[in-house]
Amino acid sequence: MELAVPYALLADAVLVLHVAVVLFVVSGLVLVVAGNLLTGWAWVNALWFRLLHLATIACVAAQAWAGLECPLTTLEMWLRAQGGTTPYGGGFIQHWLQALLFWHGPPWVFTAAYTGFGLAVAAAWWRFPPRRRGRRSRSADNPPNSNLHHHVPQHQDPVQL
Numbered sequence: 001m002e003l004a005v006p007y008a009l010l011a012d013a014v015l016v017l018h019v020a021v022v023l024f025v026v027s028g029l030v031l032v033v034a035g036n037l038l039t040g041w042a043w044v045n046a047l048w049f050r051l052l053h054l055a056t057i058a059c060v061a062a063q064a065w066a067g068l069e070c071p072l073t074t075l076e077m078w079l080r081a082q083g084g085t086t087p088y089g090g091g092f093i094q095h096w097l098q099a100l101l102f103w104h105g106p107p108w109v110f111t112a113a114y115t116g117f118g119l120a121v122a123a124a125w126w127r128f129p130p131r132r133r134g135r136r137s138r139s140a141d142n143p144p145n146s147n148l149h150h151h152v153p154q155h156q157d158p159v160q161l
Contacts, residue, residue: 006083007080008079008085011079014076018072021072025117029121045128046130053121057114057121061115064107064114
């Protein structure tokens, strides 16, 4: 018995993943800036989050500079072809996700856009450095060298035994 592979469903899943990656890249930068300037969210400076965000946009920009098509696009189109469907045809959700994701223009426009966005992510990394777990961000309420959390006596008498 031959196992039927649901190519259309797999292609739709890749498309959803692709949109999620794009949303992560775009919203990640917005969250880092807003989290530092407006809300004080410490999690936006978590090292794991910032590394993942930087690596994702770096891969996108590097692919654009190398003239490579996104592997998620390639996989989605292959799955659609294997399933006997026409790429970029399909149902309502598929149509709108693709309309959101795929734009028409010369390749240099996308390379410039991805590079510019990558530079914005790098600038946010410099302006709002990531923090390792356990480190608190500095603010007016918790300046460097403050003794808010640990009481350290200024003058200690020698211990006598």
